[in-house]
Amino acid sequence: MNGEKEARTGTVRTVTGDVDASQLGITSAHEHLLITAGAFVKLDKDFLLDDREVMAREIAAFTGMGGHTLVDMMPPGLGRDPEGLRELSERTGTLIVAATGFHKESYYDMAHWLYHYAAEQIAGLFRAEIEEGMDQWGYRGPLMRRTAARAGVIKIATDYYRWNKHTDRWFEATAMAHLATGVPIASHTENGVLGDRQAESLISLGVPPSSIVIGHIDKNADPYVHRELAAMGVFLQYDSPSRLKYGPDSDAVALIAAAAHHGYADQILLGLDFARRSYFPSYGGGPGLGYLLKTFVPRLKAEGLEEVVPLIFVDNPARALSFAGGAERDRQMMAASQERMPQ
Numbered sequence: 512m513n514g515e516k517e518a519r520t521g522t523v524r525t526v527t528g529d530v531d532a533s534q535l536g537i538t539s540a541h542e543h544l545l546i547t548a549g550a551f552v553k554l555d556k557d558f559l560l561d562d563r564e565v566m567a568r569e570i571a572a573f574t575g576m577g578g579h580t581l582v583d584m585m586p587p588g589l590g591r592d593p594e595g596l597r598e599l600s601e602r603t604g605t606l607i608v609a610a611t612g613f614h615k616e617s618y619y620d621m622a623h624w625l626y627h628y629a630a631e632q633i634a635g636l637f638r639a640e641i642e643e644g645m646d647q648w649g650y651r652g653p654l655m656r657r658t659a660a661r662a663g664v665i666k667i668a669t670d671y672y673r674w675n676k677h678t679d680r681w682f683e684a685t686a687m688a689h690l691a692t693g694v695p696i697a698s699h700t701e702n703g704v705l706g707d708r709q710a711e712s713l714i715s716l717g718v719p720p721s722s723i724v725i726g727h728i729d730k731n732a733d734p735y736v737h738r739e740l741a742a743m744g745v746f747l748q749y750d751s752p753s754r755l756k757y758g759p760d761s762d763a764v765a766l767i768a769a770a771a772h773h774g775y776a777d778q779i780l781l782g783l784d785f786a787r788r789s790y791f792p793s794y795g796g797g798p799g800l801g802y803l804l805k806t807f808v809p810r811l812k813a814e815g816l817e818e819v820v821p822l823i824f825v826d827n828p829a830r831a832l833s834f835a836g837g838a839e840r841d842r843q844m845m846a847a848s849q850e851r852m853p854q
Contacts, residue, residue, distance in 0.1 A: 593658040612665040
């Protein structure tokens with residue numbers, strides 16, 4: 512990818528249906544719009560984002576600045592709300608891409624099915640959410656309710672410097688699901704570590720680097736590490752802007768500038784990763800989803816990065832979120848999607 516941008520073509524799966532990648536427009540690559548239950552909320556009620564009306568107002572702050580697409584990175588079983596995401600998309604006119612997959616291991620009890628199912632079985636569950644529809648209950652069982660909203664990305668995650676036999680099996684399942692469907696894979700790294708191992712594992716399992724997004728890497732503010740990752744051909748996702756507990760915005764700007772300077776501007780994605788009430792004005796906090804375009808983009812331009820802004824927010828997400836496998840697979844998946852639509 513370095514120096515050779517692919518065309519903004521292909522298919523992206525959103526909660527309201529498949530769209531051409533060129534329709535995404537300005538995109539925030541990592542957000543959490545609704546969290547209704549699960550380990551996050553059990554740990555801290557600040558993670559409870561269950562008011563659709565409130566979130567519709569927050570999304571309006573993003574679209575009011577020209578934003579058009581949001582990627583919700585909550586996997587099943589941790590409070591993801593597929594029906595709510597579809598309603599938000601329809602109400603606000605915003606495209607929303609939702610995730611299947613899994614989060615870091617420490618969020619799961621040893622009784623969870625992830626610990627007991629074979630890679631093929633786990634891959635089958637991921638595929639069903641991509642091809643048929645996400646389970647409203649997040650595979651928390653014993654019954655399922657398939658929704659009309661389908662997943663368009665597979666989330667993976669690792670804990671801080673923690674990798675074991677379960678990680679190997681879950682990554683194998685993810686690769687299987689990707690190779691069967693073509694949808695991209697986006698990761699959670701804890702404090703920005705193990706991104707290299709995540710990428711190496713997936714690539715060794717046959718996943719194209721251009722279908723991999725390594726997330727939260729600005730939490731490890733080492734430009735050398737980022738260059739090494741980018742050299743593998745994966746996308747780099749930054750999401751610390753406005754959250755000063757992870758460092759000032761100047762850190763993120765410097766990291767983005769360094770990656771762009773070394774020729775990797777076409778592999779950078781940006782989001783905010785807001786997953787708490789205290790990040791949203793409508794919940795009594797701040798700064799809200801509008802921050803990315805209202806505050807951070809002007810900062811990038813002021814720092815001499817105006818030319819990379821369209822890449823980061825339009826061109827790169829369109830490529831990163833597109834199905835892998837070429838135009839023929841895109842046409843086949845679009846046809847299958849249309850066949851499932853009610854007449």
